[in-house]
Amino acid sequence: MGSSDNRALSSIASKVVMALAGAFLLVFLVVHLAINLLLLADDGGAAFSAAAEFMGVNPVIRVMELVLFAGFALHIAFGFVVSIRNRKSRPIRYVHKSRSETYPFSKYMMHTGMIVLLFLALHLIDFYFIKIGIIAPPPGIERHDFYHRAVLLFSDPLYSGIYFVSFLVLGFHLNHALQAAAQTLGLNHPRYTPLIKAASALYAIIIAGGFMAIPLRFTLFN
Structure with a gap:
């Protein structure tokens, strides 16, 4: 097996790992x-606080947090690897675009991924790092009081705007990521590809729209 074959297999393996971690x-x-x-329930944060407390003390959830961080690390690392390899394998920009480049936002996956990564860092600073004691909570708010922390953050229109735009970018990233993962895992088929595209768009809209509703609610109706 030649070096080009090895590189091809390595590239495929990287994409598969990235796709599985993303799944x-x-x-x-x-x-x-x-x-x-x-958070949207009209109960003063009772339901959300109860769920957050359960997630915080459940040992299974604590283990899953480690698995989650591993999943993020794998997806991000192999995302960089795949992106760099793709750029190196196409050093010349041709006028004729390949089919994969004709999908909206497909060529911006690295850019949207970087924005999502920066947002993830901000989100960890806002909530998770306070939870585990790395960062002190704001005055008047207890370390595990995530409800009032969210109310405080999203009462600021500028901060809510950052979250809102970040979730919008996440939606675009998810839409193409699902389609790319299906292609990598060999699930594309003339009969099923339209269904995959529709499911990807629906998933992205639900996830992004659901998260966008939270800062919007506290900014407009707090």
């Missing part, structure tokens, strides 16, 4: 959204 993160986003939508 795990897709499940996490559904669970994370379901819990965070409890």
Whole structure:
């Protein structure tokens, strides 16, 4: 087997690992959204606080946090690897675009991924690092009081705007990521590809729209 074959196999393996890690993160986003939508309940944060407390003391959840961070690390690392390899394998820009480049936002996956990564860092600073004691909570708010922390943050229109735009970018990233993952895993078929595209768009709209509703609610109706 020649070096070109080895590089091809390595590239495919990298894409498969990135796709599988991304699939795990897709499940996490559904669970994370379901819990965070409890912030919208008109109960003073009781339901959300109860769910957050359960997540904080459950040993299974604590283990899953480590798995989650591993999934993020794998997806990000192999995302960089795949992006760099793609750029090196196409040093010359041709006038004729390949089919994969004709999908909206497909060529911006690295850019949207970087924005999502920066937002993830901000989100960890806002909530998770306070939870584990790395950062002190704001005055008047207890370390595990995520409800009032969210109320405080999203009462600022500028801060809500950052979250809102970040979730919008996440939606575009998810839409193409699902389609790319299906292609990498060999699931594309003339009969099923339209369904995959529709499911990808629906998933992205639900996830992004659900998360966008949270800062919007506290900014407009707090």
